Amino acid sequence: MQEAITVVQDRRIILGVTGSIAAYKAADLASKLTQVGAQVDVIMTDAAQRFITPLAFQAVTGRPVYTSMWQPDAGGGLPTHIAHVGLGEGADLLVIAPATANTLAKLAHGLADDLLSVTALAARCPVVVAPAMDGGMYTHPATQANLDVLRARGVVVIEPDEGRFASGLVGKGRLPETQALLGQIRRVLGREGSLASCRVVVTAGGTRESIDPVRQVTNRSSGKQGYALAQAALDAGADVTLISAASGLPVPVGAELIPVTTAEEMQHAVLAHVERADVLIMAAAVADFRPATVAAQKIKKSGDNEAGLTIALERTPDILEAVKVARADHGWPRVVIGFAAESRDLLENAQAKLARKGLDLIAANDISATDAGFEVDTNRIVLLDADGGVTELGLTSKAAVGEAVVRRAASLLRAQRD
Template identity: 45%
Template sequence: MLGKKMKIALGVTGGIAAYKAAEVLRLLQDRGVTVQVIMTRAAQEFVRPLTFAALSGQKVITEMFGEGNAEPNVDSAVEHISVAQGIDALLVVPATADSLAKFAQGIANDFLSTLYLATAAPVIVAPAMNVNMWEHPATKINLETLRARGVHVIEPGAGYLACGMVGAGRLAEPEHIATETIAILGISQDMVGETVLVTAGPTYEPIDPVRFLGNRSSGKMGYAIAEAAIRRGARVVLITGPTALKPPSAAEVVPVETAEQMRNAVMAHFPDADVVIKTAAVADYTAKHRSDQKIKRKGEMMLDLVPTTDILAELGQRRVKPAQVIIGFAAETQDGVSNAREKLRKKGVDAIVMNDVSRVGLGFSSDRNAATIVTASEEIEIPEMTKLEMAQRVLDLAVKLRASIRSEVTSR
């Protein structure tokens, strides 16, 4: 685990717009959110549960007791309570007039309406219905009741409706629903429109077909930054060395193995990047001569090594966009801050995140980390926390640096 992922229960009720809930699900997943789908019986007349199960990778809840017509048991009888306690929000898309009425009146005769009463998490509804139903006094009163209780309403749009009428009641666009949901939950969207280039993991420098020079990097820090940037609305290009991690589904993943391959991939994507964060542990040396055949064991062996390209320093010298921010990572075992400050100066970048990898239980392969961020003007201590939490701290700095550089450029 890189950190706790946000989980949303997505309620789908029986309206023609039910199919659009599948797109909302995908957009939420792109932002790093885990989605549990609950469908009413009427919703299943418009979209099959299999669609949502395939997209979410999770069981779709369709019945109050058990699955389908299965006999109820203790687990299924209290499932609405466990779901209610395990979610960060309940989002209903589309919210029909019937579902709004149930919520407003406290009627709990299916899983979704019972979940609404059982959860203390924020509730968000995206209504969709015929214009006359939307404008009916009963619907208006129900919405007023729900708003007074703190329910967030994502207003429908106006236009041609499925019934052939024209007017209000059309489901808001899926992108708008996803963005509003994220905003309501307090997840910053300050990187929308930005491209973030992240490098992660180790590089492997071949000695022969079965041996290589490498390091202990797991890639967890870089993957956490990629996930955090996606949550904040950024387009993410993740250039990754060999790891056992599953990358965020919305990242554009470029797999590499050697330092040379990583350098080529970084340079290919560098012109589009607004922010570059290099967490990858790139090998400093590679074998001067690589054997095409396995080298047999014959006692002592000498390796001739040559330096690899210093990718971070090359980036610092070749900025190609205004306000382009470059942040490097440095694993240190002694004199960490002074070494980081020297790297900051030599490589010409905006910040160095220094990890003291001599600390037990942090850094390599761990889900937790601590660091000192060194910039030209300050040293920022980051106490021990999850790597996903640290990723947000690093991105906070990137946003701050971007704004500062923009301000300097404007004032010239």
């Protein structure tokens, strides 16, 4: 069972499905939205029903599917011919995916000749369209002009992917995959959140320091907690920069990714992006030491190291200390949150780090636990603030931890403004 997404949970979403072969992806989108807690009402055009049946959507949403203004409700219509007004006005979001060139033209010119186009006119919620069409239809000047009109009205346009079409042609016009669509929906639903108009920088992953061309000093951090924090900040409406030493994780839709490898690279990236940032969340597991020298060639077994190999280590840059100095100079970032991964004396060590680094909040976690922290999807943390407050979060998902930390960040910002 997929975990509920707070920004989506209990929101009423109208999903408009139009006549494209990509309609099968809309069924997956409807399913995923339902799984994460949304109430999804599907409206299908006549052409959409040529590609996929209403029953498919009813099966994954557990709700009626609307196909006509004129048929009785049991036949896929509405109770009355004016019920579309309530359907549109009561929604939190209208998403049309896939949106054909014909549908985009209708929306741009205010046509209202079927249930979906009439509902779009009646809706007072944000509107998102995800164009999908074959050949050169998307890049045609008429389609682009219609999209310009819609954007000018505040409609959010999800850019299609490039690839091979059902016709065999290759170009731009493929409907993005479900996770990309879901990420865009999250951004729209969260844009009036507690961190709207704020800039947030998040670090993630374990840095890696080279020994030779094939070996590195690193740690067990997967970066999952940092990515969950970035997603939570996006859900709260923030502009997010994600500075990551992790690899292989899907980047949250809307985040600006700055890939790094070493502690020194991460420090340069952090200092370059925290100026005028509202919040810095240092979730990365930064290596404290690195080899004093890096071998130019692979270190091989030989008579010289038969008894073993000694590698001299030196300290890496202290990123939070550098941020503390920069913050004293120009006041940015306004809120700094750190993480403390400890194997003993959790609260004492975290409290000392909180004071030493001049942090507003620190999230402490016990790395000796096997069910939380490194390399798993769950975490168990204690939040300590600069005023002496202590909040324990029991074992929960890293997504929930991310939301809790972001809520505290927003609260700290509000307190500064007040």
